[in-house]
Amino acid sequence: MSDIHYLSLMDLSRRLQKKQISSLEVTRHMLERIRALDGQLRSYVTGMADVALAQAEQADKEIAAGTIRGPLHGVPLGLKDLCATKDAPTHVGSFANRDWNPGVDCTVVKKLRDAGAVFLGKLQLTEGAYGVHHPDIAPPINPWSADHWTGVSSSGSGVATAAGLCFGSLGTDTGGSIRSPSHCNGITGIKQTWGRVSRAGAFALSESLDHIGPLARSTEDCAAILGIIAGRDPDDPTSLTEPVPDYLAEMKNPIKGMKIGLDEADCSGGVDAQTSSVVMEAISVLESRGAEIVPFTVPDMELMISGWERFTGVETAIFHEGMYPQKKELYGPGLSELFEIGRKTSGVEYAKLQQARQIFAGELAGLFETMDCFIAPALPYPTPTLAFMGELCLEEGADDLLRLIRFTSPYDMSGTPTLSLPGGLDKDGLPIGFQLCGPHLGEVPLIRAGYAYQLDTDWHTDHPPQYT
Numbered sequence: 001m002s003d004i005h006y007l008s009l010m011d012l013s014r015r016l017q018k019k020q021i022s023s024l025e026v027t028r029h030m031l032e033r034i035r036a037l038d039g040q041l042r043s044y045v046t047g048m049a050d051v052a053l054a055q056a057e058q059a060d061k062e063i064a065a066g067t068i069r070g071p072l073h074g075v076p077l078g079l080k081d082l083c084a085t086k087d088a089p090t091h092v093g094s095f096a097n098r099d100w101n102p103g104v105d106c107t108v109v110k111k112l113r114d115a116g117a118v119f120l121g122k123l124q125l126t127e128g129a130y131g132v133h134h135p136d137i138a139p140p141i142n143p144w145s146a147d148h149w150t151g152v153s154s155s156g157s158g159v160a161t162a163a164g165l166c167f168g169s170l171g172t173d174t175g176g177s178i179r180s181p182s183h184c185n186g187i188t189g190i191k192q193t194w195g196r197v198s199r200a201g202a203f204a205l206s207e208s209l210d211h212i213g214p215l216a217r218s219t220e221d222c223a224a225i226l227g228i229i230a231g232r233d234p235d236d237p238t239s240l241t242e243p244v245p246d247y248l249a250e251m252k253n254p255i256k257g258m259k260i261g262l263d264e265a266d267c268s269g270g271v272d273a274q275t276s277s278v279v280m281e282a283i284s285v286l287e288s289r290g291a292e293i294v295p296f297t298v299p300d301m302e303l304m305i306s307g308w309e310r311f312t313g314v315e316t317a318i319f320h321e322g323m324y325p326q327k328k329e330l331y332g333p334g335l336s337e338l339f340e341i342g343r344k345t346s347g348v349e350y351a352k353l354q355q356a357r358q359i360f361a362g363e364l365a366g367l368f369e370t371m372d373c374f375i376a377p378a379l380p381y382p383t384p385t386l387a388f389m390g391e392l393c394l395e396e397g398a399d400d401l402l403r404l405i406r407f408t409s410p411y412d413m414s415g416t417p418t419l420s421l422p423g424g425l426d427k428d429g430l431p432i433g434f435q436l437c438g439p440h441l442g443e444v445p446l447i448r449a450g451y452a453y454q455l456d457t458d459w460h461t462d463h464p465p466q467y468t
Contacts, residue, residue, distance in 0.1 A: 005033055005164035006463055009075055009221035012167055016063060016074045023063070023074030027056035027118050030076045034120065034165050037467060043140045043160035045081050046122040048088050052076065055118040062116065071224040071248065073116035078166035080157050081122035082129055082203035083109050083212075092203045093125040093134060093153075096323050096330035106201025107236065108170060108212055108229045115228045120166050123156030128316070129172055129205040132334035142184060143464035144430050148383045151180030153205075157215050158185040163467045168216035168225050172202070174209045175308055176378075176408025179435055182215060182420035183378040186431030186462055188450070189215040190222045193441050194415030195240040197226075198233030206315040209412045218460050219419065219450035223247035226443065242441060250444045251451045256290030258449060260436075261367065261374030263298045270403065272381035278423035278432045279377055282453060286375075289452045294371045299363035304410035305402050307353045311413070313342025314350050361414040361440075368439035373446055377407050378435045382426035411437055419446040422459040431462075 004012070004026060015021045031049050038044050059074035079085065082092045084106040089099045105113060113119075124140050126133045131152055133139040140155045142148045143163040151158050154171030158181025161169050171178045173191040182189035190213045197212045204210055214225035230244045262283055268276045287293055317324070317339045324331060324339050331339075367374070380403055392401045411418050419436045426432055438446045454460050 003468065004029060007167070008218050009167040009216055010071060010218070010224055013071045013073070013075055013224070017068055019063065023056040023059040023118060024053070026074075027052050027076050030120055030166065037163065038165060041141050041143060041159050041163055041165070042138055043123055043156040043163070043165055044078070044121045045091055045124045045156065046088050048119050048121045051087050052118050052120050059116050059118065069114070069116035070228060072112065072228055074118060075167050076118040076120050077112065078120050078123045078157060078160045078169040079109060080154055080170045080172060081125055082172065083170055084201045084203070085109055085119070085122065088122055090122065090203065093127045093129070093137060094331070095134065095136070096327050097128070097203065100203065102201065104201065107198040107233045108202065111229050123160055123169060125156060126153040127332050127335045128320070129153040129174065129177065129203070130316070130335050130338055131175070132332065134332040142383070143467045144186065144383070145428075148385055148430060149184055149389045151182070151184035153177040154181045154215065157181060158187060161185065161187050161215050161217065163464060168214055168221050171213060171215045172205070173211045173213060173412060174205045174312060175405050175412055178211070178213050178215060179378045179408050179418060179420045179433070182422070183433035184383040184431060186422045186433070186459070187215055188218055188222050188422065188460055189213065189420040190226055190443065190446070191411070191418045192226060192230065192443055193240070193417045195238050196417070196441065196443070197229050198236040198239045200233055200235035204319045206312040207319065208315060209312060211412065219421070219447055219454055220248070220251060223251050223447050240441070245444050247443065247447050251447045253448055254290065255286065255448055255452045258291045258445065259294045259371040260286055260291045260449065261294045261296045261371040263296055263374070266298050267375070267377060270380060271377055274382055274426050275377050275380060275432055279375055279434050282421070282423050282434055283375060285453050285456050286449060289456065291449070296367060296371065296374065299360060301360070301406070301410040303353070303356045304360055304413045305406055307356065308405060308409040308413060309338070310341055310345045310349060311353045313338045314345050315342070317342035357413045360410065361416070364414050364416055365439060368442065373436050373438040373442065373449060376435055376437055378420050378433045379404065380406060382432045383430040407435070416440055417443050417446060419450045421450055421453060422462070424459060425462070
């Protein structure tokens, strides 16, 4: 049991179903590990020990009786604390919305519960799922280095998954909030096509940009979670009606002949050399597996990057209009500034950004007529320091802030899927990731490519050395 917390989710699942170990044993081990370590890491905001133990006991009874609900049956997971849960409060990283509890599960939580997953607790996030933590709430600590950024907004999800405090977690991504925690914590994450996963009952940042997706330690693990939470939901009219593929089955199809795009200039211009090297090494691995590398040029993304904050600000202000400015004193300065940006953005500006989104999405769709997916950095540099990130909050850091979201915000604006993968360590031993970007409902080729890459690399099996 000493290192069972670092099993892959699917390895644990297979052991549970073969009755080689019990969910109750694993859950007790995980709860003890959380008690021992999370005082330092601060990834959980609310523990759900009683719920977890009851779920684990029930899972063991069902598995013993031969009733298997699926790959997540009996597996302990963490939930980002903007997902409503009927048996625990939801704080949303906020004081204005603290203890929000509608008394029911949001759709993704209900699907996980029905699949027999075990809920260890609710994971910390930035205020309202925007880019900064509330100044009066202690943020999670990167398990690789306390002096470095965790990525946001799914900060607790990234930290807990990397540090072996859960076997996978839910995150959300509006401007990069699955991809930056994956990059900074050395884990894998899927931001699926917008609408592929229901948002019903989850607290919103930007209704037309928010994606709920999995963070885990491998492509296979993420595919298992996505297969459970994806699908049409009558409670979310924007959820897509297309059938959900069997991601785990599709994953193992060879990538020989798959066309993977590379814009080498985009992956190197203004990008740290260590990060560019990770991307090019990943290309070599994929090529050795039989993928065909296709040169291309990414569409102009300048407005998708520079306009993201205004677009998000409008939708965030709408969602919070019953609370802000009436309860302005309860909000932190970061989220308050976003409200003000949104309230000052005119309808004409918003409409122009919406039109630009549609054009950009169309340009991306055109690219995928000649390729299955393409590769890009997730961030333009290795895991940044907290000091550097603090400077981005200052006015003179505006250009660096746009650089930070250069490779993430455009694919939220287009609503197209991405897969984040760990690809190496920098000179200081900190994780560097990259992403594969796909077409609308193109999760299958991303998962196939990610699985193939991880067959030939072991970066996803690296763990923070202080938290073995």
